[in-house]
Amino acid sequence: MLFNLRILLNNAALRNGHNFVVRNFRCGQPLQNKVQLKGRDLLTLKNFTGEEIKYMLWLSADLKFRIKEKGEYLPLLQGKSLGMIFEKRSTRTRLSTETGFALLGGHPCFLTTQDIHLGVNESLMDTARVLSSMTDAVLARVYKQSDLDILAKEASIPIINGLSDSYHPIQILADYLTLQEHYGSLKGLTLSWIGDGNNILHSIMMSAAKFGMHLQAATPKGYEPDPSVTKLAEQYAKENGTKLSLTNDPLEAARGGNVLITDTWISMGQEEEKKKRLQAFQGYQVTMKTAKVAASDWTFLHCLPRKPEEVDDEVFYSPRSLVFPEAENRKWTIMAVMVSLLTDYSPQLQKPKF
Known part of the structure; x- marks a missing residue:
């Protein structure tokens, strides 16, 4: 059965600048979007086209509306686990990723330098292979971009840049x-x-x-x-x-x-340069x-x-x-990244005008 479902955003959403409506459905399922990011790494936006980045923002708006505004529960990542490697301290990156992944039904696992010392007590290649066998994706907040590149090369699961000295x-x-x-x-x-x-x-x-x-x-x-x-x-x-x-x-x-x-x-690691x-x-x-x-x-x-x-x-x-x-949108966007790299979910909201 083909039917149209159109939901106008409530006043609160409108005040936040949304102008989205839900798209057409076939048999209750959203029409598939052509952009497919499943299985990709997110190391830098250099590797993504404008349409692919727009898709992630579209998905972010979709999740924010369905979960925050409508109060839906979307266990899109149920049964999946995320390895979180943090060489640098964090508030927003850690909270947004942990709470966002859990809200979608998944299990995040936080690893500090006390738990995993990249390339020191175990090679990056070995670490990538072990994590690939136990988790569905890895988000790494590191100093060197080259460490992310090696992880991505050796891992069989998506690697996400949670911050490096080169990109965020x-x-x-x-x-x-x-x-x-x-x-x-x-x-x-x-x-x-x-x-x-x-x-x-x-x-x-x-x-x-x-x-x-x-x-x-x-x-x-x-x-x-x-x-x-x-x-x-x-x-x-x-x-x-x-x-x-x-x-x-x-x-x-x-x-x-x-x-x-x-x-x-003065970024982390530059404290000795503070006066200069x-x-x-x-x-x-x-x-x-x-x-x-x-x-x-x-x-x-x-x-x-x-x-x-x-x-x-x-x-x-x-x-x-x-x-x-x-700061709040860190949560909705990282959720969208995880969903887009790990599932075939398509947004239900009409694509916004970028």
Whole structure:
């Protein structure tokens, strides 16, 4: 039996910027989407097309609506287990992954450096093979991107980058979902990055142009993004007709920007550089002075944890700040990543306008 099911989002969802409706069903089952990510690794968004990233955001919105707004129980990962390797401490990555995987019926297993010391007490190759025999996927929060590459090469299960010194793809998915909810569409937005040329900026550079977003990034001299990342980002901008601007002037990067974004100036492992970095980043604090040159509809993002020298309280706690919805969306986006890499589930909500 063919029938149409159309569900309008409730007022709370509308206030969050959703404009989605449920799609057509055949015999009670959602029509299959052409994008198939099952079995893939997520090491960097460089390896994913714009349509594939949009699919993960679509799935994130679908799960958030069905579970949070409608109160449905979706045991999509029942019987599955997740290995979680954490060389670096974490609040949002650990909580979002553990609670999200469990909410979908799966079992997450948290492993610290006290439990598993990558490449030291056991080779990366052996670790990958053992984990492949006992879990359905691995999320690893590590220092070196090369460790993730080896795990992915040797494992027979999906490997997800929970953060590395080079990339933080699951954070950027949460950022984009937050902006999608707020603005209704990502295409045409100008992202203004003010801070370090770090893993967050690298992940934005590997994906923003694929949505038709422009990027203006300001970093201090000596703290620019990796040249190889910049070269590829320039290629993406050319292919997608977007603008990429790199500067050392924070106000220049903020000018006309819809979204002001910053991050910590001192990442884990850089503590000994604190004094030098604080000096180099003088003038990079995001304030209302910065916002004055931004677009009239400006918003603010920070992946947390935040330090006052990076952004003052007036901006951080303002109505324009989306940092706490951004933090919550870490949960819905990592759930979508797990579902897309481990199952054949298709979203029931109509695909949003990106």
